[in-house]
Amino acid sequence: MNRRQFMQLSALVLAGGAVSGPSLAVDQQQLFVLGRSFIEQPVDLFSSAQRKLLQAAVETIIPRTDTPGALDASVDRFIELCVAQFMTEPERTVFIAGLDELVNAVDQQQSDLITLLTELEEQHSDAAWYQLGNRVGNGFDSSAPFICQLKELTVVGFFMSEVGATQVLRHNPMPGQFDGETVLASDQPSWARNTPGDLS
């Protein structure tokens, strides 16, 4: 299947036709051509209580300021998709248990969310995830505790999203030239990335 055929296919989809791809790779190509964002697909893993808590948590980690925040970028949806499709079973178990603990803690009004998250971070401060030299890239640390999983997916779900890449970072898919010595103005955001872990 080539781009031309995809265009025909996408016309079909937009006209309301059904598409079922013969393989995952082809499904992916359809996504590219249709121009849909990864998060524009159905997912139904979390309960409404879990969703509500997750929304509050991601917005606590990356709040709306004078620029958009995590919820503006639908980071909660990105995370639900990742927990459903990206995580391994053991990772998912860790995440859901962590999320449920937070739900309960907030329910019992022990303290506010930011205090709870800060406590969690202190509790796990010896996690490998925080060690020097570690970075958030294409992979995933299977040993990461819930709080680190949550932060990592929030950060990726935000800065790689359309909102994060174009409204918070600077997005320039077609630079046309390279200059290795531009002047860095203060408060100048980083360039958006092509993939979380690429070199450029």
Add this chain to the structure above:
Amino acid sequence: MSDAQFDAIVIGSGITGGWAAKELTEKGLRVLMLDRSPDVKHGEDYHGEHVSSWKLPFYGKEQRQLNDQEYFMSRHSGVLSAANRHLFNNDRDNPYQYDTTKPFHWIRGGGVGGRSLLWYRQCYRFSPADFNANREDGHGSAWPISYEDIAPWYDYVEDFIGVSGQAEGLAQLPDGKFLPPMQFYGIEKTVKKRIENKLPGVNMTIGRTAVLTENHRGRAACHYCGPCERGCSSGSYFSTQSSTLPAAHATGKLTLRADSLVERLEYDRDTKRISAVHVIDSKTGERLMFSAKLVFLCASTIASTQILFNSSSDDFPNGMANSSGVMGKYLMDHTTGIVATAVFLDNLDNYYYGNRPNGFYIPRFRNNLDQDGDAEFIRGYGFQGNSTRPHWGDLANQKGFGKAYKDALSQPGNYWAIGLAGFGECLPNANNRVTVDKAKLDRFGIPQVRVAMEWRENELKAREDMALQAQKIFRAAGAVFTVTNGELNNPGDGIHEMGTARMGDNPRESVLNKWNQSHDIANLFVTDGSCMVSSSCVNPSLTYMALTARACDYAVTQLNKGLI
């Protein structure tokens, strides 16, 4: 198809097959090019090119489950993603064998164009000393050619593909015909000045790369979007599709047949020639047979060796063209991997514009003229370096939430990081080898390849030295902080596998003569990495291209003289 239809058959459409097709068609031959993989049309089939981050599955985080099951070798390339998966080999469907305690990673392409679409494009010439190394220290066997024999072909290839770089006048890294060099980052200029002042003999140059810095032969200069490995419709980097294939098609003499897996070659005892190429259509399973006066085997080192072993006959019981018995042996790769990373606090008011698809290079500085007194290894290595101004991904693994965390991650980190990856020469060793396993058949019933390779003492000693020297270099460069990495990549991870059908003057000790022609079979040429006699420490594909063009020139001359 009738015998008269083709003058030459080229097996493989990657870096070397593309060159063979271009040269042979331009010299007037009617060429059939066969590749086991599906076609990939220039531009049209680069589905992931310029796709935004938010359209990638998991926004570009690795599709681990899929890779675990189907791309467990391809993932080691470091550039596999949803945006270019269709250009990679499916490792579940196309298995091979190795001892799991001594893994060899065979990283393959999965589309027409082979790895020419996926490579990192670094282009360095082997030096005169590289061609003498085996003769001088007695490892492996002597090269049948010298630097002077190949130099004009380096010129020829560089001129066609377009290599950007800086001439440096270094004996260990001969200059080529370069397009204007890519620029350094400011931090790299600082570091270069310090290193070259403090460490005589250590040089730093911009990567020499087959990426265009100006328009060249109908192809557009690079637009610095970044991920070349997704394919480039402006043809700004060298690939079969951007360069050699259009040239071959322009002659009107090329027939490209994709989905055509070459199973074996057939030898005719009377004419002492390859008389047929047996093909399985990998889509339909149909079996086909093609003939031509010349056969160019360019399926990549290991795949070509597999084809020759699977073409055994009464005349060649140990593998076609293997009367010497050395075929499959002396497999080489380069040791690779990040050796050290350092942090710099210079040039902090510098940032960058555009994504430079290239790094810098520190050419071999050990054992250059003579053996260094303090080196416990022979030969040498080079460093490929990359600089980054940290971004959110590098800064995320810290404590904190809220506005401060968001702001810190939105802006470039307050330092520069430079990583040095070592590329070490690998000595030819008869025990590093490729065979076929008749008990393990693939989905087409073809005996699978078995690869046995491990790093040996010289490679390991050189790797230890890399860590020491990298620290020395970073100290001289003014790093405030350096971390070294002891991990050595697996054989195969260098993706520079070569040497299993080496060239040589002596037919009892080599498979190919100095023209990449089989000693045993006059109409058989093997011009991919399998012909290599030693590995140097530089990326080898430019040398494969030059050898291919040279072999084509010779083959057509011989053909015209009626000698083939």
